[in-house]
Amino acid sequence: MAPTLFFEQMLNGLQLGMMLFLMASGLTLVVGIMNFVNLAHGSLYMIGAFLAVTVLMQTGNHLLALGAGIVGTALVGLLIEWFIAQPLYGRDHLDQVLCTFGIILFLNELARVIWGSAPLRMDVPEWLDGSVDLAGIAYPVYRLAIIVVSALVALGLHLVITRTRLGMLIRAGAADRLMIVGLGVNIQFLYALVFAAGAALAALAGILAAPIYTVQTGMGDHILILTLVVIVIGGIGSVHGALAASLLVGVIDTIGRVTLPAGFGNILIYVPMAMILFWRPRGLFPSHG
Numbered sequence: 206m207a208p209t210l211f212f213e214q215m216l217n218g219l220q221l222g223m224m225l226f227l228m229a230s231g232l233t234l235v236v237g238i239m240n241f242v243n244l245a246h247g248s249l250y251m252i253g254a255f256l257a258v259t260v261l262m263q264t265g266n267h268l269l270a271l272g273a274g275i276v277g278t279a280l281v282g283l284l285i286e287w288f289i290a291q292p293l294y295g296r297d298h299l300d301q302v303l304c305t306f307g308i309i310l311f312l313n314e315l316a317r318v319i320w321g322s323a324p325l326r327m328d329v330p331e332w333l334d335g336s337v338d339l340a341g342i343a344y345p346v347y348r349l350a351i352i353v354v355s356a357l358v359a360l361g362l363h364l365v366i367t368r369t370r371l372g373m374l375i376r377a378g379a380a381d382r383l384m385i386v387g388l389g390v391n392i393q394f395l396y397a398l399v400f401a402a403g404a405a406l407a408a409l410a411g412i413l414a415a416p417i418y419t420v421q422t423g424m425g426d427h428i429l430i431l432t433l434v435v436i437v438i439g440g441i442g443s444v445h446g447a448l449a450a451s452l453l454v455g456v457i458d459t460i461g462r463v464t465l466p467a468g469f470g471n472i473l474i475y476v477p478m479a480m481i482l483f484w485r486p487r488g489l490f491p492s493h494g
């Protein structure tokens with residue numbers, strides 16, 4: 206592979222990895238703190254993109270579309286937490302998997318009824334259109350913006366989790382849920398907040414991905430698989446692990462698709478996951494212990 210092509214694909218892998226982090230950071234907290242396996246997390250990615258493209262078509266304002274997609278999806282996440290997730294807390298993980306898989310089917314069909322089966326296109330904002338020269342490569346400004354925005358979100362999450370009381374509760378919840386209940390923490394409020402935040406992050410990922418890919422029914426299914434791989438590698442409940450694993454998976458997936466024959470690149474990301482499960486089953490950065 207030529208050095209310039211390798212550099213370009215590394216940037217693409219970094220961009221994919223940062224988008225995966227937006228997905229994985231929310232989901233890993235939901236699984237780690239709430240002990241709830243939410244397969245419908247990819248559907249929240251899809252809903253965020255659909256809401257944003259709908260508002261954009263009506264108003265032409267990208268920032269308004271971004272805000273509407275994030276807030277609207279967070280509200281959908283709250284509804285899912287209140288009416289579906291809460292009755293399943295403490296139940297077997299199989300019950301949670303089956304129920305949230307049903308939500309995937311329901312939301313996919315609902316999206317098809319509302320928006321139709323034809324893919325929708327979301328244009329890149331004019332102020333992020335074009336490219337910049339990076340080491341002789343004309344690289345899209347929008348992809349660089351995704352990297353920057355995702356990095357700022359990662360920094361914000363780090364500060365919240367490590368420097369605030371809310372972050373202390375989140376870390377304690379990931380380590381020992383019974384302990385924070387015994388300390389008198391409003392666990393239902395914490396659960397709802399974490400679930401809504403995870404939904405908002407998934408929506409942000411979907412909105413950022415919309416101009417690169419198409420907005421269509423089921424668009425969250427593939428990204429969910431990559432997100433689960435990230436969580437397994439990084440460690441359940443660990444935001445730092447989600448960041449490291451997201452970058453690893455993003456780069457491996459991108460480079461593999463370019464350098465390996467068709468089909469082999471698609472399965473390359475499962476190799477490190479298998480190795481982690483064999484030698485370090487709790488992930489690279491487990492949240493506790």
